[in-house]
Amino acid sequence: MSTMNTVGRPTAPNQVQTKPATLTGGRGLLQNEALIFEGDGWGKTGVDLPEPKTDGSDLGDLIRKDPIGLPGLSEPETMRHYVRLSQKNHAIDLAIYPLGSCTMKHNPRLNEKMARLPGFSDIHPLQPISTVQGALELMDALAHWLKTLTGMPAVALSPKAGAHGELCGLMAIRAAHEASGQHEKRRKVLVPTSAHGTNPATAAFVGYSVVEVAQTEDGRVDVADLASKLGDDVAAIMVTNPNTCGLFERDILEISRLTHEAGAYFYCDGANFNAIVGRVRPGDLGVDAMHINLHKTFSTPHGGGGPGAGPVVLSEALAPFAPAPWVVHDEGGYRLIEREEEEAEQAFGRLCAFQGQMGMYTRALSYMMSHGADGLRQVAEDAVLNANYIKARLGDLMSAAFPDGPCMHEALFDDEWLKGTDITTLDFAKAMIDEGFHPMTMYFPLVVHGAMLIEPTETESKAELDRFIEAMRALATAAKAGDVDRFKGAPFHAPLKRLDETRAARSPVLRWTAPEGSNKAA
Ligand SMILES: *Cc1c(COP(=O)(O)O)cnc(C)c1O
Numbered sequence: 197m198s199t200m201n202t203v204g205r206p207t208a209p210n211q212v213q214t215k216p217a218t219l220t221g222g223r224g225l226l227q228n229e230a231l232i233f234e235g236d237g238w239g240k241t242g243v244d245l246p247e248p249k250t251d252g253s254d255l256g257d258l259i260r261k262d263p264i265g266l267p268g269l270s271e272p273e274t275m276r277h278y279v280r281l282s283q284k285n286h287a288i289d290l291a292i293y294p295l296g297s298c299t300m301k302h303n304p305r306l307n308e309k310m311a312r313l314p315g316f317s318d319i320h321p322l323q324p325i326s327t328v329q330g331a332l333e334l335m336d337a338l339a340h341w342l343k344t345l346t347g348m349p350a351v352a353l354s355p356k357a358g359a360h361g362e363l364c365g366l367m368a369i370r371a372a373h374e375a376s377g378q379h380e381k382r383r384k385v386l387v388p389t390s391a392h393g394t395n396p397a398t399a400a401f402v403g404y405s406v407v408e409v410a411q412t413e414d415g416r417v418d419v420a421d422l423a424s425k426l427g428d429d430v431a432a433i434m435v436t437n438p439n440t441c442g443l444f445e446r447d448i449l450e451i452s453r454l455t456h457e458a459g460a461y462f463y464c465d466g467a468n469f470n471a472i473v474g475r476v477r478p479g480d481l482g483v484d485a486m487h488i489n490l491h492k493t494f495s496t497p498h499g500g501g502g503p504g505a506g507p508v509v510l511s512e513a514l515a516p517f518a519p520a521p522w523v524v525h526d527e528g529g530y531r532l533i534e535r536e537e538e539e540a541e542q543a544f545g546r547l548c549a550f551q552g553q554m555g556m557y558t559r560a561l562s563y564m565m566s567h568g569a570d571g572l573r574q575v576a577e578d579a580v581l582n583a584n585y586i587k588a589r590l591g592d593l594m595s596a597a598f599p600d601g602p603c604m605h606e607a608l609f610d611d612e613w614l615k616g617t618d619i620t621t622l623d624f625a626k627a628m629i630d631e632g633f634h635p636m637t638m639y640f641p642l643v644v645h646g647a648m649l650i651e652p653t654e655t656e657s658k659a660e661l662d663r664f665i666e667a668m669r670a671l672a673t674a675a676k677a678g679d680v681d682r683f684k685g686a687p688f689h690a691p692l693k694r695l696d697e698t699r700a701a702r703s704p705v706l707r708w709t710a711p712e713g714s715n716k717a718a
Pocket of ligand 1: 297298357358359360392394395436440465467468489504506
């Protein structure tokens with residue numbers, strides 16, 4: 197099959213490496229952009245303000261002696277600076293974001309419109325309760341949807357991310373063991389080897405020691421190993437379902453039965469809930485606590501450090517320990533139960549100052565209501581269908597990590613198929629950037645060698661999936677044909693090449709300092 201036509205443009209294999217760098221650092225109608233502080237916006241300003249009449253003497257010693265040190269730019273200069281920067285970035289509005297384990301959704305415009313309604317966006321957490329009845333009703337409705345979809349009796353809305361939700365769940369579990377006098381002996385949390393790093397980190401943070409549970413050949417929890425490690429020294433298990441290999445835990449009922457028999461609680465990492473929403477209710481599986489990443493399953497913005505939200509649903513046994521606040525509804529309308537009040541006697545405390553991420557609540561509820569119950573089931577079905585389409589269409593060229601049977605919402609490949617090519621998963625991912633595609637998640641889960649975890653989500657059309665698949669096939673074919681330079685030198689077309697990612701993470705430079713002798717210092 198000719199991949200060139202479907203991908204849409206020839207890749208000119210022999211010209212890529214020899215292309216000269218441009219003279220300015222610009223590329224294809226995109227100019228190189230310096231930091232805003234490095235430009236020449238000094239000593240000028242974008243607005244005309246009259247000189248202040250006061251001499252500032254009221255401030256005494258506190259008066260600023262040096263220039264404020266902010267660059268001055270006109271409106272078009274400002275716009276250009278930020279638009280140029282934004283064009284160096286990938287965005288879900290540009291193309292597929294195939295990161296597995298992240299569920300990078302589109303962010304429906306309707307959600308944004310709802311979140312900007314003044315009754316939700318222009319309110320203050322300390323406003324009198326009578327003036328925010330609508331916002332509280334929205335939180336109550338969201339709680340209702342989350343409880344209904346999961347089949348669980350209680351939910352703590354306030355955690356601000358998945359990892360924060362894990363903290364919430366484990367603190368509720370610890371509070372329950374404390375209440376029953378078992379905390380001293382139950383010091384262990386069992387976590388499968390394939391777990392997301394936040395699981396063992398959270399357990400350790402709450403003061404537990406982490407014990408690993410082995411995985412079977414086919415990528416599931418090894419139930420025999422789990423059973424052998426369960427005992428009256430175990431506080432909880434943390435299992436992701438569907439798991440981080442993109443597979444449904446077939447023995448989930450047995451896992452929860454064994455866990456409860458041992459007197460431990462079942463924490464489910466619900467980051468992958470989008471694969472089963474509307475089809476499976478975690479409450480029916482025996483789950484005691486599960487976080488739901490609204491920024492994964494329910495379409496609220498995710499990247500760029502924006503706020504997340506990780507509500508935690510709780511079973512009957514854990515509900516009394518849920519953190520404050522929560523919304524109740526009685527004759528007087530909606531109100532918040534805070535820690536001091538009697539109803540929250542057993543609450544383990546609170547996780548944040550106020551009520552959580554109002555904007556995310558609004559977006560998530562907007563997504564739920566616009567889909568309806570049947571629409572959400574369709575979301576799960578389409579997400580799984582899309583991932584299986586990718587698995588099926590790449591499976592002949594690339595090696596699926598667990599080839600037998602279908603996957604859930606993400607397709608996982610290993611690097612077996614690259615053996616003998618001298619090309620690594622990282623090289624392959626960098627070459628994807630040259631072809632216009634954001635790479636998939638790499639080297640996670642750790643239990644799969646050279647892992648490539650691809651998650652399309654339900655939002656990609658068949659045409660978009662085919663475009664992605666043809667690019668992947670073209671690259672895989674080039675890799676197998678020994679076109680090593682294309683991969684080793686990649687990315688050739690990105691503004692920055694191979695970065696020292698370890699150093700960037702370990703010693704980030706977060707503050708701009710003026711060069712020696714410059715008059716730009718603050
Ligand atoms: C994303 C994710 C988390 C952590 O969620 P955050 O919202 O990023 O804190 C935990 N577990 C799994 C499996 C995830 O995919």
